[in-house]
Amino acid sequence: xxxIIIFCAKYVFLLVILGLAIAWLPxxxxxxxxxxVATILAGGIAFVISRIASHLYYDPRPFVTEHVKxxxxxxxxxxxxxxxxxxxxxxxxxxxFFNKKIAGVMLIFTxxxxxxxxxAKVHSPLDIGGGWVFGIIGSICGYYLMRWIxxxxxxxxxxx
Numbered sequence: 001x002x003x004i005i006i007f008c009a010k011y012v013f014l015l016v017i018l019g020l021a022i023a024w025l026p027x028x029x030x031x032x033x034x035x036x037v038a039t040i041l042a043g044g045i046a047f048v049i050s051r052i053a054s055h056l057y058y059d060p061r062p063f064v065t066e067h068v069k070x071x072x073x074x075x076x077x078x079x080x081x082x083x084x085x086x087x088x089x090x091x092x093x094x095x096x097f098f099n100k101k102i103a104g105v106m107l108i109f110t111x112x113x114x115x116x117x118x119x120a121k122v123h124s125p126l127d128i129g130g131g132w133v134f135g136i137i138g139s140i141c142g143y144y145l146m147r148w149i150x151x152x153x154x155x156x157x158x159x160x
Contacts (some may be wrong), residue, residue: 006071008116009084012109019106023099025108031098038139038146045145046090046138050081052073053130058064063121071120082123083112085131091138 025034030048059080088110096103114128 002071004107005116005119008112009072009120009122012113012116013084013088016091016106016107016113019071019102019109020091020095023095023102027098034150035094035098037149038097038143039091040142041145042094042139042142043087043092044138045141046086046135049134049138050083050086050131052136053081054078059124059127061122062118064126066121068121071124072122074122079123080129081130082114082117082127083131084117085110085123085128086135087131088113090138091133091135092144093136097139097143127158 022041024032026037027142058078061070061079062068062072063072063074063078064076067126088106092103092106092110095106114123114132118122118125
């Protein structure tokens with residue numbers, strides 16, 4: 001069981017990245033542009049929110065507070081929010097706007113990663129939940145900001 005937890009905690013995030021690529025590849029040129037811009041904006045916004053939150057709240061990692069050895073080596077630093085949870089939920093959430101079916105599969109991997117990192121004792125549920133919430137917020141903001149940018153660009157092109 002520990003080897004499954006370790007595998008999920010360390011490597012399954014690559015399947016989420018692959019899911020994003022699989023959702024992106026078959027789209028038309030215009031959708032590809034929108035998808036890339038939305039993903040970059042979502043990632044940037046989610047990252048900024050998470051860095052601010054990590055300076056406002058400190059949550060020691062479970063292996064530190066429980067005095068146990070984590071299943072995967074990790075620094076005894078602030079666990080809030082989880083970077084893995086932030087990345088995977090941001091990618092899953094932004095993909096949802098473009099391909100709901102693939103995002104559904106990505107969500108299963110995202111949940112598995114979060115649970116594995118809790119079971120590995122490197123994150124608390126709060127760390128994972130924080131990463132997920134900030135990822136969702138970043139994706140919603142990034143998606144609608146992308147739409148606004150493309151609308152403004154389109155208006156500018158029509159008047160030029």
